Amino acid sequence: xxxxxxxxxxxxxxxxxxxxxxxxxxxxxxxxxxxxxxxxxxxxxxxxxxxxxxxxxxxxxxxxxxxxxxxxxxxxxxxxxxxxxxxxxxxxxxxxxxxxxxxxxxxxxxxxxxxxxxxxxxxxxxxxxxxxxxxxxxxxxxxxxxxxxxxxxxxxxxxxxxxxxxxxxxxxxxxxxxxxxxxxxxxxxxxxxxxxxxxxxxxxxxxxxxxxxxxxxxxxxxxxxxxxxxxxxxxxxxxxxxxxxxxxxxxxxxxxxxxxxxxxxxxxxxxxxxxxxxxxxxxxxxxxxxxxxxxxxxxxxxxxxxxxxxxxxxxxxxxxxxxxxxxxxxxxxxxxxxxxxxxxxxxxxxxxxxxxxxxxxxxxxxxxxxxxxxxxxxxxxxxxxxxxxxxxxxxxxxxxxxxxxxxxxxxxxxxxxxxxxxxxxxxxxxxxxxxxxxxxxxxxxxxxxxxxxxxxxxxxxxxxxxxxxxxxxxxxxxxxxxxxxxxxxxxxxxxxxxxxxxxxxxxxxxxxxxxxxxxxxxxxxxxxxxxxxxxxxxxxxxxxxxxxxxxxxxxxxxxxxxxxxxxxxxxxxxxxxxxxxxxxxx
Numbered sequence: 001x002x003x004x005x006x007x008x009x010x011x012x013x014x015x016x017x018x019x020x021x022x023x024x025x026x027x028x029x030x031x032x033x034x035x036x037x038x039x040x041x042x043x044x045x046x047x048x049x050x051x052x053x054x055x056x057x058x059x060x061x062x063x064x065x066x067x068x069x070x071x072x073x074x075x076x077x078x079x080x081x082x083x084x085x086x087x088x089x090x091x092x093x094x095x096x097x098x099x100x101x102x103x104x105x106x107x108x109x110x111x112x113x114x115x116x117x118x119x120x121x122x123x124x125x126x127x128x129x130x131x132x133x134x135x136x137x138x139x140x141x142x143x144x145x146x147x148x149x150x151x152x153x154x155x156x157x158x159x160x161x162x163x164x165x166x167x168x169x170x171x172x173x174x175x176x177x178x179x180x181x182x183x184x185x186x187x188x189x190x191x192x193x194x195x196x197x198x199x200x201x202x203x204x205x206x207x208x209x210x211x212x213x214x215x216x217x218x219x220x221x222x223x224x225x226x227x228x229x230x231x232x233x234x235x236x237x238x239x240x241x242x243x244x245x246x247x248x249x250x251x252x253x254x255x256x257x258x259x260x261x262x263x264x265x266x267x268x269x270x271x272x273x274x275x276x277x278x279x280x281x282x283x284x285x286x287x288x289x290x291x292x293x294x295x296x297x298x299x300x301x302x303x304x305x306x307x308x309x310x311x312x313x314x315x316x317x318x319x320x321x322x323x324x325x326x327x328x329x330x331x332x333x334x335x336x337x338x339x340x341x342x343x344x345x346x347x348x349x350x351x352x353x354x355x356x357x358x359x360x361x362x363x364x365x366x367x368x369x370x371x372x373x374x375x376x377x378x379x380x381x382x383x384x385x386x387x388x389x390x391x392x393x394x395x396x397x398x399x400x401x402x403x404x405x406x407x408x409x410x411x412x413x414x415x416x417x418x419x420x421x422x423x424x425x426x427x428x429x430x431x432x433x434x435x436x437x438x439x440x441x442x443x444x445x446x447x448x449x450x451x452x453x454x455x456x457x458x459x460x461x462x463x464x465x466x467x468x469x470x471x472x473x474x475x476x477x478x479x480x481x482x483x484x485x486x487x488x489x490x491x492x493x494x495x496x497x498x499x500x501x502x503x504x505x506x507x508x509x510x511x512x513x514x515x516x517x518x519x520x521x522x523x524x525x526x527x528x529x530x531x532x533x534x535x536x537x538x539x540x541x542x543x544x545x546x547x548x549x550x551x552x553x554x555x556x557x558x559x560x561x562x563x564x565x566x567x568x569x570x571x572x573x574x575x576x577x578x579x580x581x582x583x584x585x586x
Contacts (some may be wrong), residue, residue: 030120033084036128037092042085045075045123048110052119056082062112066121074106075123084121092125093162099189102164109575129167131222133159135228140214145235146202153183158193159216159226165221169575175213180232182214191215196230204234205271238328244336253311254343263295266302268324268334276328284321291318295340304338312344313379342448346384346433351377352441354427355406360446363417371397371445372409376429384433391425405459417447418484449486451543457481462537464519476510479517481539489543494515497536498573506535 031052033163035045049056054064059079066084075331076087096104103124110119114413142154166224172194174182182194194214212230217223244266251264259563270277283292295318296307302324318340325333325576355373378385389399389407396413400435409425423445430438457479464477483490494517498507511520517539 007074024179025387032122032124034124035086035090035199036126037090037095038128038130039086039090041087042195043091045084045086045164048077048084048121052110054082054112056080056411059112062114063371064110067109067111068106075108075112079340080402090125092127093131095125099160099162099164099168117224124306127164127167127220129163129218129224131162131167132224133161133169133216133218134228135159135214135226137228139229139231142196142230142232143235144198144202144232145237146204146239147237148198148202150198150201152198154198156182156194156196156214156230157228158191159228161216161218161226163218163220168218169216170219171217173215173217175215179210179551180212185266204233204236204273205240208234208273210234220442236273236276238272238326238330238332240271240276241334242279242324243334244268244324244507246336248337248339250339250341252287252343253306253310255310255345256347257310259306259309261306261326263304263306264338266322266324266336266464268302268336269328270324270332272326272328276326276356278327279324280327282323282325284323287320287322290315294318295320295578296324310342312342313348316342317383318342334520339446343385344381346377346380346431346435346437348384349437349439350387350429352389352427352429352439353377354441354443356551357443359444360448361413361415362450363447364450364452365415367411367413367479369411370408371411372443373402374399374407374409374427374441376405376407376566378431380431380433384431386432387429388432389427391427395423395425397423397425415447417449417486420447422446449489451485451489451541451545453483453485455481455492455539455541457537457539467523470521470524472521472523472556474521475516476519476521479512479519479539480538481517483539483541485543491542492539493542495538495540497534497538501530501533501535509533510535512537515546 031048033045035043048054049059058080060078062081064077066073066075068074072088074086074088074090075084083313090106092104095106104127106123106125108121108123110121111117137157140157144152144154159169159172169192172182172184172192174180174194174196179198179200181198181199182196185193185195187193195213210230210232212232214228214230215226216226218225249264249266253261253263268281270279275550278304280299281297282299282452283297294306294308294310296305297303298305302322304322320338320340321335322338323333323335325331353375355375357372358370361369361371374389376387376389378387387405391397391409396411396415397409398412399515400408400410402408424442425445426440426442428438428440430436458481462477462479466474466476479494481492481494483492493514494512495514496510496512499506501509509522511522512518513520517537519537
């Protein structure tokens with residue numbers, strides 16, 4: 001079995017050796033072709049039969065075939081012509097996806113029989129610029145702080161181009177920008193990428209977002225490009241202090257405004273964002289406690305409202321300084337000054353003050369004699385504080401302004417105590433507000449009597465009739481005078497003015513009570529001796545100097561006739577300043 005087997009084995013090895021040897025001896029030199037990718041189907045690469053030195057007519061008989069190394073058949077041979085042609089469009093990037101390979105080859109085996117021959121065919125697929133560069137992401141987002149130093153670089157996504165060589169990405173371009181530029185870098189594998197370079201300081205408050213366009217350019221002819229958007233968001237840093245529209249403000253507020261009334265709403269702006277732009281308001285140390293007691297400042301809204309009742313007369317102007325601070329890690333602040341003027345309301349009545357007052361005064365005071373000095377005032381301002389002073393019109397006085405808001409009450413007409421013994425004078429002061437407010441002050445002015453009135457008898461001529469044979473001491477008449485003055489100026493004393501009648505003194509004939517004016521006969525009268533007496537009675541007051549009046553009295557002595565009725569004669573009475581006649585008939 002071994003012997004039979006051994007010869008059999010030897011025969012198999014010999015056959016195998018001869019076959020392999022035949023194959024080896026039939027493989028010729030590698031035939032190399034170069035074709036560009038993406039050639040149309042049916043395109044002729046070369047005449048393979050001619051290049052291999054084969055008879056075209058025998059190709060079919062010898063069963064020529066193309067064996068592809070791989071799983072896809074891109075080329076084939078026409079047996080009737082011996083031409084190698086494109087069977088299916090070749091995509092170099094699909095065939096050789098790795099860009100590390102410098103060349104892309106499609107290796108084929110051409111085989112013929114009778115005898116068997118094998119030809120190695122190598123087709124190099126050259127790249128054409130059939131792919132544009134493209135970015136994996138169409139938009140790139142970068143967050144860059146506005147405090148970033150100039151020269152800082154930021155990596156950008158590079159563009160991919162499946163083409164190779166000059167057809168791959170060769171350059172990048174950045175859209176025009178004042179703040180950014182790019183710098184092209186080359187990787188170890190030869191790929192190109194760009195770094196974004198900050199060439200000018202950023203300011204978020206001027207431009208918060210920068211929109212850039214990055215363009216990748218390949219080296220093909222014609223060139224192909226791909227673009228990507230770069231959105232740079234500038235991150236805020238607290239580099240801006242809050243600021244008011246103006247450094248100082250002036251506002252008006254009405255006095256007596258209700259508590260809680262809005263005076264002003266301040267608004268400070270901060271160009272930063274987030275907490276760096278959140279503003280809180282506060283009074284500075286330069287704002288007085290009194291001002292802070294009168295006005296409330298809301299730290300969040302900036303509203304200033306009335307906190308206490310405002311009185312113009314207490315303080316007309318309030319000044320304050322308000323600070324606006326942000327909430328940044330290192331807070332920044334701005335300030336402004338406010339001046340609040342209190343607008344006056346007519347809420348204060350004018351006031352009268354009697355600075356001096358002379359009462360009583362003599363009734364014979366001369367014209368323009370100052371009786372009183374009065375001052376007026378009003379705590380309000382403007383027309384609300386302008387006042388007018390007046391007294392009743394029907395009085396012998398007038399007001400004379402002596403200085404600002406000071407007036408003198410002076411005598412303007414003669415005074416007569418006997419007509420008006422006292423005056424109740426009401427001073428009325430009225431402001432010019434709307435509606436006007438007023439006040440008044442009343443004083444009583446008494447007049448002192450002066451001896452300016454002469455005593456007066458009711459009659460200027462008295463006729464007294466008396467029966468003869470009268471008893472001595474008989475009351476003849478009562479002569480009473482009147483004096484409108486007061487006190488000693490009206491206390492009257494009566495006198496008989498001395499004169500002689502028939503060599504007899506009047507004082508021997510008559511007497512008069514000096515206090516009441518009662519006239520008495522001191523002797524018995526005889527009609528046959530003296531029928532009539534004519535003499536003067538004087539009434540004198542006790543003033544200084546005393547004033548007096550003398551009246552002429554006539555005393556008639558009536559004769560006693562038995563059986564006859566006494567006759568009577570009426571005396572004439574007329575007003576006489578000086579004299580009253582007194583006639584005594586016997």
